[in-house]
Amino acid sequence: MPRFLKEFFDRNGLGIGSLMLGLVLFWTIGLIIMPQLSMLDFSFRPNLPPPEIGGPKDVYTMENYKYLVFGPEGGSQDFNAVDLKVFYRTLIAAVFVTIFNLILCYPIAYYLAQTKGNHIRIFALMLIIPYWINEILRAFALRIIFGETGVLNNLLVAAGVFDTPFDFIRNDIALYAGLGYAYILLMIFPIYNVIESLDRNQIEAARDMGASWPMIHRRVVIPYAKPGISSGCTMVFMLSAGALAAPQILGGPSSLWFTQLIYQQFNDNSDWPQGAAYAVVLLVTCILLVLAVMRLFKVDMGDIGK
Amino acid sequence: MSAGVGVDLENLWIRFGDFVAVRDAKVHINGGDFFSFLGPSGCGKTTILRAVSGFLEPSEGQVLIGGKDMKGIGPNKRPTALIFQNLALFPLMKVWENITFSMEIKGASARERRKRADELLDMIALPDQGDKLPSELSGGQRQRVAIARALCAEPDVLLLDEPLSALDLKLRQHMRTELREIQKRVGITFIYITHDQGEALTMSDNIAVMRAGVIDQIGDGKTIYNDPSTAFAASFVGENNVFRGTVKQVQGDTALIATNRSGDLLARVSSANQGKMKAGDDAMMFIRPEAFALAPVGSEGDHFVTATVTNEEFEGNAFNIFMEGDGGKEMKVSLPNLGQSFDSHKGQSMTLQYDVQNAVALPAGDLATE
Numbered sequence: 001m002p003r004f005l006k007e008f009f010d011r012n013g014l015g016i017g018s019l020m021l022g023l024v025l026f027w028t029i030g031l032i033i034m035p036q037l038s039m040l041d042f043s044f045r046p047n048l049p050p051p052e053i054g055g056p057k058d059v060y061t062m063e064n065y066k067y068l069v070f071g072p073e074g075g076s077q078d079f080n081a082v083d084l085k086v087f088y089r090t091l092i093a094a095v096f097v098t099i100f101n102l103i104l105c106y107p108i109a110y111y112l113a114q115t116k117g118n119h120i121r122i123f124a125l126m127l128i129i130p131y132w133i134n135e136i137l138r139a140f141a142l143r144i145i146f147g148e149t150g151v152l153n154n155l156l157v158a159a160g161v162f163d164t165p166f167d168f169i170r171n172d173i174a175l176y177a178g179l180g181y182a183y184i185l186l187m188i189f190p191i192y193n194v195i196e197s198l199d200r201n202q203i204e205a206a207r208d209m210g211a212s213w214p215m216i217h218r219r220v221v222i223p224y225a226k227p228g229i230s231s232g233c234t235m236v237f238m239l240s241a242g243a244l245a246a247p248q249i250l251g252g253p254s255s256l257w258f259t260q261l262i263y264q265q266f267n268d269n270s271d272w273p274q275g276a277a278y279a280v281v282l283l284v285t286c287i288l289l290v291l292a293v294m295r296l297f298k299v300d301m302g303d304i305g306k
Numbered sequence: 307m308s309a310g311v312g313v314d315l316e317n318l319w320i321r322f323g324d325f326v327a328v329r330d331a332k333v334h335i336n337g338g339d340f341f342s343f344l345g346p347s348g349c350g351k352t353t354i355l356r357a358v359s360g361f362l363e364p365s366e367g368q369v370l371i372g373g374k375d376m377k378g379i380g381p382n383k384r385p386t387a388l389i390f391q392n393l394a395l396f397p398l399m400k401v402w403e404n405i406t407f408s409m410e411i412k413g414a415s416a417r418e419r420r421k422r423a424d425e426l427l428d429m430i431a432l433p434d435q436g437d438k439l440p441s442e443l444s445g446g447q448r449q450r451v452a453i454a455r456a457l458c459a460e461p462d463v464l465l466l467d468e469p470l471s472a473l474d475l476k477l478r479q480h481m482r483t484e485l486r487e488i489q490k491r492v493g494i495t496f497i498y499i500t501h502d503q504g505e506a507l508t509m510s511d512n513i514a515v516m517r518a519g520v521i522d523q524i525g526d527g528k529t530i531y532n533d534p535s536t537a538f539a540a541s542f543v544g545e546n547n548v549f550r551g552t553v554k555q556v557q558g559d560t561a562l563i564a565t566n567r568s569g570d571l572l573a574r575v576s577s578a579n580q581g582k583m584k585a586g587d588d589a590m591m592f593i594r595p596e597a598f599a600l601a602p603v604g605s606e607g608d609h610f611v612t613a614t615v616t617n618e619e620f621e622g623n624a625f626n627i628f629m630e631g632d633g634g635k636e637m638k639v640s641l642p643n644l645g646q647s648f649d650s651h652k653g654q655s656m657t658l659q660y661d662v663q664n665a666v667a668l669p670a671g672d673l674a675t676e
Contacts, residue, residue, distance in 0.1 A: 201394035206358060209408040209459050210382045219407070223398045 043276035064277030082276075083261060090258035091285065094241035097179045101187045101236050102229065104180065109191035109228075110221065114200065131185060139178055139249040144248070146174035172253040178246040183239050187232040194228030195221065227303035232288050241286050258282055310337025311359060311385065311462035311495055318367035319589070320353050328355040329519040330564040331367070335497065342488050342498040342506040345516030346542065346674060347369030351499045355465050358497060359388045365494040371463060389463035391468045395440040400435030400449040401451055402427070408459035426454040429488075438643075446477045461490070463495045467656060470505060482508050503543045507531065515539045523578070536672035540592040547598075547637045548673065549591040553583050561667040563591045567633035568611050571664035588670035595640035597664035600627065600656050613637055615651045627651075629658065 001009075007019040044060045053059065068087070071080035108127075112120055130138065145151050146168035153165035170175045200219065206216045222229070247257030262282070265275030294301070313335040320328040324424045328350045343351040356362040358369055360381035369376045376384060387408075402423035403410070403450050409419045423436050423663050430450035432443075440448055449469060456464055466485075471479045486509045489496045500506050505529040514524045515538070522536040534540035541548065551565035561575050561583055573591045575583055583589065603612065612632035620626075625648055627639040639658060641648075 115503065168586065179417070199394060201390045201392055202396060204361060204381070205390060205394040206396075207362075208386070208388045209455075210383045210410060211407075211411045212382070215411055219410070220396060302588075 001190060031122060036267065039276045040271050040280055043280045045273045047271045047273045063215045064274050065281070067274060068278060068281060085260045086261055087282070087285075089255070090147050090241060090282075091289070093176070093257075094177075094237050094286075097183075098237040099238040100176070101180050101183065102127060102233060105187040106191060106225075106229070107233065109188045109225075110195055110217075112188070113195035113198070114203070115191045117279045127185060135182065136249065138182070139246050141171070142174055142181070142250060144177045146177065167252075170254070172252055172255055174250040175247060175252070175255070178250040179240050179243055180242065181235045182246055183225065186235040186239065190231040190235075191225055191228040194225045198224050226297070226299060230294060230297065230299040235292075237290065238286055241282065308492065311342075312337040312339075313369040313463055313495060313497065314368075314373075315358075316353070316368045316370065318354070318357065318369065318379050319365045320350070320357060320362065321365040326519050328364075331521050333514055333521065333524060337495055339511045340486065340496045340498065340509055342500055342510040342513045343516055344500055344503060344513050344543070346501055348518075349516040351501075351516050352467055355388070355467055355497065355499050358463070359386050359465050360384045372630075385462035385465075385510040386465055386633055387456035387459045388465045389452050389456050389467065389469045390436040391471060393448055393469065395448060395452060395455070397440055399439075400436065401432075401440060403440050403441070404440060404451060405436075405455045407455065422458060423454075426458055426620075429457075429491075444463045445473050446481065449473065449481060450484075451546070453485070457488075457492060461494065463497060464489075466496065466498045468499055468501070469671065470500075471502075478505075485509060507543070511581060515542060515676075518544070532666075533577050534592070534666060534668065535576055536676055537590045537592075537668050540590075540666060540668060541602070542674035545595050545638065545640075546592040546593065549593075549635075550670065551589055552584050553587055553589045553667070555588045556583055560662060561589065563589050563667055565591065567635040570630055570666065571611070572609055572662050573667035574663055577666045579668060581624040583667065583669060588669050592666045592667050592668065593660050593664060595626070595638040596642070597660055598637075598639040600641065600651075601640055601659055603655050603657055607657075609662055609665070610659045611637070612655060612657050612658040614655050615653060618650055618652060620648075630655070 008021070011017075011022075012020065043064055044062070045058060046063060048057055052278070068080055068083055071077055071083075075302065102194055112123060143150070147153070148165045148167060148169075150168075152168065153162070156162050157165060168177075202220055204222075206220050211219070237249055242259055244259045244263060247255075247260055248263075251257060251260075258278070259282070260277045262275050265271045265278060269275075307506050313332040313333075315331045318333075319326070331354065345351050345355060346554040353362065358371070358376075360376065360379060360383075363377075364475060377599055391553045396407070400609050403419060405423045405426055406414070406419035409422060414422075418526070418564075420436075424433070427433050427436055430452075431455060432447055432450060435443065440451065443451065452469065470485075473481060482505055485498075487497075489509075498506070498509065505675060507530075512524060512526055513530050515530060515534075515536075517536075517538045523530060523534060523539045525533075530539060530543050534543065537548075540546050549563065549565040549571060550566055551563045551571075553561050553562045554570060555562040556575065559575050559580055560572055562570055562572055564570050571591055573593075592608070599607075601607075601610075611631055613629035613635070615627055616630050617628040618625065619628070620643075622643065624640045624642050627641065628638045629639060631637060637658065
C-alpha cells in the first residue's frame with residue numbers, strides 16, 4: 001500500500017477510511033469518468049435504431065466527427081460551414097466573456113478582500129443571494145430588462161438616448177450580459193480567496209517605495225493572485241463555452257451557441273452519437289485551449305486548486 | 307545621500323473615533339539621529355510612525371520632514387522608507403528585484419538595477435544571494451534585505467517598526483550593532499519603534515518614552531535611565547525598586563520622602579521635576595537594583611534600608627538578591643559578578659546602602675506593568 005494511503009487509513013480508521021475512499025472513487029469513476037467514457041464510445045458509433053445496436057452494422061467509425069468538419073456526405077459544400085462557424089464563434093465569445101468577467105470581477109474581489117468592516121459581508125450577501133434564483137429565471141429576468149419593450153429600452157427611449165428601441169437581443173448584448181452575470185461568483189471567489197491572504201503590508205511597502213496603484217497591482221497583487229485568477233478564468237471559460245440556458249433564452253434568432261447544436265442532435269434529431277461527437281470536440285478543444293493559456297502565463301496545474 | 311533631514315512633530319493628535327491614540331506629541335528629531343520611540347504595546351508608537359510615513363493623516367497638528375509640512379502628501383511621495391515589523395518582502399520577486407523595486411518604479415533599466423542591487427548586497431554582506439527568493443533566506447538575511455530595499459530608495463528618513471522582534475536573542479543583539487553601523491555609514495535619520503528598552507538604549511542617540519498616547523520623556527539613553535522624569539519612565543526603562551510615600555521636605559535638589567514601609571529616605575529630585583515637588587505631595591522614590599550596596603547590619607552608611615534576604619539567584623553577569631523589608635516590602639539588589647566569592651546570606655538581615663545621587667524622587671504616577 002502506498003504511504004499516503006496508509007497514513008489516510010491510520011488517521012481515519014479502516015471503516016470510515018474505506019467509506020470515504022469508496023464514496024470518492026464512486027464519485028469520480030461512477031459519476032464522472034464512466035459516463036464520459038460511454039459518451040466517447042457513443043461518438044464513434046453510427047446512429048442505429050435500437051434493434052440494430054450490437055448488430056453487424058454497429059462498428060466504430062469516424063463519420064460523426066467527419067460530419068462536423070465536412071457536413072453531410074454528398075452535400076453541396078466542401079465544409080460544414082454552418083456548424084464550424086458556430087463552434088468557432090462560441091469559443092471566441094467564451095474567451096471574451098471570460099476576459100470581460102475578469103476585468104469586472106478583479107476590482108470587486110480586490111475590494112472585498114482588502115477592505116475590513118461589516119459592510120463587506122453585506123456586499124458578499126448581495127452577490128450571493130441572486131444565485132438562489134435558478135438560472136432560467138435569471139435569464140428570463142434579463143430578457144425582461146433587455147427586451148424590445150423592456151425596462152432598459154423604456155428608460156433609454158424616455159431619456160432620449162435612442163429614438164426607437166435598441167434590439168439588445170438581436171445584437172447579442174443580452175446574451176453576453178447574461179453569460180457574464182451567470183458566472184460572476186465563480187470568478188470573484190477564487191480571486192477573493194487568494195487576495196485575502198495577501199499581507200496588506202506588502203501593498204503598503206510598495207506604496208511606501210513610491211509605486212502607483214497600477215504598478216502595485218501589476219507587480220504585487222496580480223502575481224500573487226495568479227492562481228485565483230487562473231482558477232476563476234478556467235471555470236468561467238469552461239462554463240460559458242458549455243452554457244445552454246443563457247444562449248437559448250437570451251441569444252438572438254440568428255446566433256446559435258455550439259451547445260445548442262449538441263442539444264439539437266441529442267433531442268431533436270435523436271442522434272446521440274452525433275451529439276456525443278460534438279460534445280467531445282467541444283470538451284477536448286476547451287481543455288487544450290485552457291492548457292495552452294496556462295502554459296502561456298506559466299500557471300501550474302497545482303495552482304488552480306489553490 | 308542627503309545627510310541629516312530632521313523630523314518634527316508639532317502638537318500631533320491622532321484619534322480613532324473616541325479613542326485618542328496620540329495625544330499632543332511634540333518631538334524634534336535631529337537630522338542624522340538614531341531616534342527611538344520606546345513604549346509598551348498599544349502606547350501609540352506605531353501610530354506615530356504611520357503618521358510620519360504618510361499612511362495616516364493626523365487629526366490635529368503637523369508632521370514636518372526637513373521643515374516641510376507633509377499634510378496631504380501620500381506615503382509614495384514622502385522622502386521616507388518604512389521597514390515593516392514582518393518586513394513585507396515581496397515573496398514572488400527575487401532578492402535583487404525586491405531590493406531595487408523603488409528603482410523599477412522610476413523606470414530604471416534592469417542592468418542599472420542589477421548593478422545597484424549588487425552594491426547593496428555587498429553592503430549588507432550578502433553577496434551573490436540576489437537570485438534567491440526571500441523564502442530561501444534565513445531570518446537575519448531577510449532582515450538585511452529589507453534594510454537594503456529601504457535604503458535603495460535613498461530616503462531622507464528611514465522608519466523601522468520593531469524590525470528585530472521576530473529574531474532570536476543572539477541575532478537580535480547582533481543586528482542592533484549592525485543597524486547602528488549602517489545608520490552611521492549612510493548618515494540618514496533613523497526613527498525606530500520598539501518596546502525593547504535594551505534595543506532603544508544601545509542604538510539610539512535619543513529616545514522618546516511613550517505611555518498610552520503620551521510622550522513622557524525625551525532624552526538620550528543615559529538621561530532616560532539615570533534621570534527619568536516620570537514614574538512610568540523610571541519603571542519601564544530598566545529595573546527599579548519603587549518606594550511609595552509622601553514628600554516630607556524638599557531642600558535644593560534633594561527631597562526627604564516619608565515612605566510607607568521603609569521609613570524616611572533621602573533622594574534626588576529628578577531634573578524635570580525640580581521646583582515642582584513640595585511637602586505633602588504623593589511621591590515615589592526609585593533606586594536601581596545595581597545602585598544598592600549590601601552590608602551587614604551595624605555597618606550602616608548615611609542612607610540605607612534594612613531588609614532580610616529571601617532568595618538569591620546567579621544570572622551569569624550578576625548575582626540577584628531578593629530582599630524583604632518591613633511590612634513585606636520587596637526589593638531586589640544586583641551585584642555585578644566580578645569573579646568574587648559569593649557568600650549566601652539567605653535569611654539574614656542586611657542593610658541596603660545607597661548614594662542619594664542614585665535615588666530618584668518623582669511625583670507619584672502610573673507604573674509600567676510588565
